[in-house]
Amino acid sequence: MLVLDAFLVQAEEWxxxxxxxxITGLKSGTLYPILMRMAKRKLLETQWEAGEPGKPxxxxxRFTPDGLRFARASAAAHTGGGLGQVALGLNAPNxxxxxxxxx
Amino acid sequence: MGAPRKLAATLLRWVVxxxxxxxxxxxxxxxxxxxxxxxDWAALFWAMGSTAAILRHAASVGWxxxxxxxxxKNKSSKEAGMNTTGKKxxxxxxxxxxxxALVGCAFATLRILGxxxxxxxxxxxxxxxxxLAIPEAIFVAATVMLWRKKGPVAAGILATGLVMALHxxxxxxxxx
Numbered sequence: 001m002l003v004l005d006a007f008l009v010q011a012e013e014w015x016x017x018x019x020x021x022x023i024t025g026l027k028s029g030t031l032y033p034i035l036m037r038m039a040k041r042k043l044l045e046t047q048w049e050a051g052e053p054g055k056p057x058x059x060x061x062r063f064t065p066d067g068l069r070f071a072r073a074s075a076a077a078h079t080g081g082g083l084g085q086v087a088l089g090l091n092a093p094n095x096x097x098x099x100x101x102x103x
Numbered sequence: 104m105g106a107p108r109k110l111a112a113t114l115l116r117w118v119v120x121x122x123x124x125x126x127x128x129x130x131x132x133x134x135x136x137x138x139x140x141x142x143d144w145a146a147l148f149w150a151m152g153s154t155a156a157i158l159r160h161a162a163s164v165g166w167x168x169x170x171x172x173x174x175x176k177n178k179s180s181k182e183a184g185m186n187t188t189g190k191k192x193x194x195x196x197x198x199x200x201x202x203x204a205l206v207g208c209a210f211a212t213l214r215i216l217g218x219x220x221x222x223x224x225x226x227x228x229x230x231x232x233x234x235l236a237i238p239e240a241i242f243v244a245a246t247v248m249l250w251r252k253k254g255p256v257a258a259g260i261l262a263t264g265l266v267m268a269l270h271x272x273x274x275x276x277x278x279x
Contacts, residue, residue, distance in 0.1 A: 017132060017133065032153060033159065059129075
């Protein structure tokens with residue numbers, strides 16, 4: 001949920017790996033596998049920043065429309081409690097939320 | 104640039120070259136972030152976490168590829184015996200690779216500790232303990248634990264442990 005929450009803040013803006021790590025408090029070894037899984041499930045789009053000449057580009061991330069929908073549904077289910085999660089199928093064994101957590 | 108940051112950059116550059124193409128973009132992304140991390144030690148911890156994450160990713164990509172290939176082979180090959188041999192060889196290879204990775208980690212740990220405590224660099228005891236005694240003990244324990252359930256993997260670990268021990272024995276005989 002930490003990562004989804006971080007992406008939900010100004011969701012249309014691109015975010016950087018290290019900034020996400022600072023916001024969520026997650027170490028790189030935890031954060032990147034989550035980002036990789038989200039990107040693989042097409043919940044996240046990635047792009048290389050076209051920086052100034054001579055400056056190496058930086059990898060950026062933001063929600064895809066599907067990712068945004070999923071994150072909003074997860075947030076609603078989380079605040080709504082267990083009943084909401086069941087209604088959205090987030091408690092199901094093959095739920096995307098469980099998959100993102102590596103379960 | 105401090106020594107930990109240099110080590111972090113070297114580690115991630117090495118990872119970028121080592122991993123398969125599918126994982127390279129991610130490894131490069133982690134390397135680029137190093138420039139924005141304040142603090143040399145924070146950069147090193149970032150690099151270590153990133154390395155673990157990217158190696159896991161590369162391993163999963165490799166495993167999926169192997170599984171895919173194995174499935175294709177299963178469909179085309181009628182000789183079950185061949186598949187069993189292939190699986191055993193794969194297990195032995197995996198065991199050897201794990202053992203070598205452990206020795207590599209031992210070397211890297213010793214190097215990192217060496218930058219923190221320079222006297223360790225000149226200590227023969229620390230060297231033999233970190234690179235030989237502890238890994239060999241782990242090899243023996245892993246072999247015993249895996250022997251029944253994952254025999255080929257255990258055999259791979261044992262073989263690597265024996266080769267390492269033999270290498271040390273030859274080295275000691277020639278130099279002492």
